[in-house]
Structures are given as structure tokens and as C-alpha cells.
Amino acid sequence: MNVVGFDHLVLTVGDLAATCRFYVEGLGLRHERFGEDRHALHLGAQKINLHEAGREFEPRAAHPVRGSADFCLLTEEALETVAARMTALGHPVLLGPVRRTGATGPILSLYFLLPRSRRQSRGGRPPPRVGMGRNYAAGWSRAAPI
Numbered sequence: 782m783n784v785v786g787f788d789h790l791v792l793t794v795g796d797l798a799a800t801c802r803f804y805v806e807g808l809g810l811r812h813e814r815f816g817e818d819r820h821a822l823h824l825g826a827q828k829i830n831l832h833e834a835g836r837e838f839e840p841r842a843a844h845p846v847r848g849s850a851d852f853c854l855l856t857e858e859a860l861e862t863v864a865a866r867m868t869a870l871g872h873p874v875l876l877g878p879v880r881r882t883g884a885t886g887p888i889l890s891l892y893f894l895l896p897r898s899r900r901q902s903r904g905g906r907p908p909p910r911v912g913m914g915r916n917y918a919a920g921w922s923r924a925a926p927i
Contacts, residue, residue, distance in 0.1 A: 784854045788883045789821075791830045791851040793837060800831060828884040840876045840892050853883070853890065860891050867893055878883060 796866055797820060804810040810822040810829070813884040819838065821830040834847045856863060860878045868874065877891035 785857050786855040788853040788855050788885075789828045789829060789830055790853075791832055793832045793834050793845040793847055793849045795834050795847040797833045799829060804829070818828065823884070826885050854873050855883075855888075860889060864891055867891075872896065891898075 792800070798830050801812050801820065801822070804822045810824050813821045813823060813828075815821060820831040822831065832845065834845065836843050864874045864877075872893050875892040875894060878889040879892075881888050881890045
């Protein structure tokens with residue numbers, strides 16, 4: 782697979798306002814509201830989406846808790862190829878391809894659960910979700926932009 786970059790991280794937080802103050806006032810990130818009461822913090826060509834614990838957006842990790850995170854990687858490879866390979870390796874697509882808002886524009890995304898390690902299994906924590914995004918708006922695909 783040809784992973785070409787990191788698009789965004791999703792943090793599950795306990796206090797949305799305090800988290801925004803920390804990143805905006807403390808670290809200088811730019812806050813954006815989008816969609817239906819969604820929140821993102823921008824830093825360069827990446828962003829951090831914020832999910833408030835107990836009010837997460839779908840799709841999400843199986844059991845999100847405060848401090849947990851999901852992430853999205855960018856690829857130049859056709860998402861159908863990624864889906865087929867991951868499914869053959871025992872990691873079926875949970876959702877997708879679906880249109881999403883990436884850090885710099887529209888993307889098509891696939892969603893997977895990361896495999897459990899022995900440590901995660903013993904600790905009872907669910908594996909985080911990983912999304913594979915393909916940024917059609919950047920022209921990496923032969924398909925029309927979304």
C-alpha cells in the first residue's frame with residue numbers, strides 16, 4: 782500500500798470547551814465548527830476532530846472513552862484495492878467508501894478496526910478505528926472530484 786500522509790486524528794474528550802481553549806489559546810490551533818455541531822482543530826494540512834465522550838459521531842470506535850483516538854491516513858491507491866487486501870488479511874471494511882470532510886477538503890474513506898494485541902485483549906480495551914482516506918479533491922484519483 783502507498784500511504785502518502787496523515788489526514789486527521791479524532792480525539793474523544795470529556796470537556797469540549799476546555800479542550801478547545803487548550804489547543805486554541807494555548808497552542809495556537811484554529812477552531813472550526815462544521816456539519817451538525819462538529820468541531821475540528823486545524824494545524825497546517827492536518828486537523829484534530831473532537832468527539833465529546835457520550836456524544837460521539839458515527840462511525841466511531843467500538844467503545845470510545847475519554848482520551849481515546851482514531852486516525853485517518855491518506856493513500857494514492859484505489860480504495861477498492863485497499864478494501865480487498867485488508868479483507869483478505871482478515872480486516873473487513875466496517876464502512877465505506879463514504880464521503881467525509883478531510884483536513885483540506887472532501888475525501889472518500891474506508892473504516893477498519895485495528896487488530897487487538899494481547900495486551901489490549903487482557904486489558905479489555907477495544908481496538909481503535911482507523912480510516913483510510915483517498916483525497917479525490919487533490920486529484921489523486923482518476924475519478925471525478927466529490
